[in-house]
């Protein structure tokens with residue numbers, strides 16, 4: 001059931017295989033270096049790439065651009081949805097992390113959480129603290145079907161708290177768990193985490209980028225939530241948190257924006273100076289007034305079941321097409337993306353030659369579709385040994401922008417991937433690195449075909 005129709009369109013351009021061979025070579029076989037106009041269907045990210053509604057665009061005209069004390073519509077919407085009274089706007093999610101962690105995270109600290117996102121980990125490790133992963137082990141087996149594969153393992157959490165409580169400033173719950181495959185966290189797990197945190201007197205922070213999609217999964221998969229509205233579920237989720245950082249580029253469906261929200265005055269007082277220093281005055285942070293209006297309206301609209309259902313069913317639709325072809329991905333389908341298990345597809349490409357990166361390039365060459373590697377290149381080198389880290393998953397992420405593509409696009413993606421899948425036995429060599437940055441290398445890495 002579709003909950004919207006299309007009012008404005010943007011043309012996209014097909015290309016030939018010869019053109020793509022040339023372009024990807026010029027991009028050093030790194031899809032981040034491609035020009036967007038050379039991409040036919042862009043699945044690089046679901047962040048900031050969604051389509052706004054007519055109501056959001058109309059809201060932009062009413063933006064209050066006052067330097068200080070601008071209209072409180074933005075704050076009221078966040079408070080209404082979450083119950084958090086203190087709100088600090090920032091220009092995006094990592095800025096919210098930077099502002100809040102500048103106050104909360106100190107050298108030597110340990111911050112436990114479920115598969116901290118790269119920027120979150122970066123803002124912890126950059127302060128010489130440790131991002132301690134307590135994700136459930138099931139998340140590592142892509143073929144295992146469990147409904148809440150993004151959960152925190154209560155035993156792992158309890159253990160790190162028991163051993164290092166004095167070093168732990170707070171616990172992070174990432175909803176949905178992007179790194180584990182856009183997998184949700186159950187309400188039961190959220191409450192377990194709350195109880196463990198209370199036992200040790202710790203606070204809980206939600207990394208909330210895709211909180212509405214998480215609520216959709218609670219409603220559709222968890223016992224006892226079928227008859228609750230998304231807004232009721234969202235409120236119940238946040239009742240168990242002390243605060244949130246938000247990348248509004250995902251579930252608020254705006255191109256740029258973010259915020260911190262909390263129920264605690266001390267967090268607000270502690271962080272607000274860093275907002276003024278890094279982002280802007282407290283009532284606009286890094287945002288335009290008009291963008292804050294669009295964000296508030298986006299939050300309101302995307303915490304309605306119909307909008308979420310249309311979106312998540314589309315990701316499921318693509319997953320079903322891949323099932324028809326037997327293409328392995330992190331199961332079940334995530335909220336915002338599918339993550340193809342590259343070493344299970346390109347079995348002949350050695351890990352040293354980066355199977356997921358190879359699959360990413362092959363899909364681009366096949367049909368001009370840009371996914372992205374969430375694997376061995378992204379994992380960076382071990383800081384001590386400087387060896388590549390091959391311990392985790394090696395995935396090709398197909399992130400689906402919100403309200404941008406139709407199911408016809410999904411068919412094109414599925415068939416292109418099938419064509420690559422059908423010739424997987426012929427793909428025996430991958431890539432080798434010719435240049436890389438010491439940290440966060442995947443954005444700028446340069447590669448050549450392995451010889």
Ligand code: F0G
Nearest residue numbers: 045047092093094117119178207209247
């Ligand atoms: N937290 C999560 C769970 C995220 O997925 C992201 C961004 C951020 C924080 C940072 O937010 O980009 O607004 O600064 N994820 C994007 C992605 C980039 O493609 O998954 P940001």
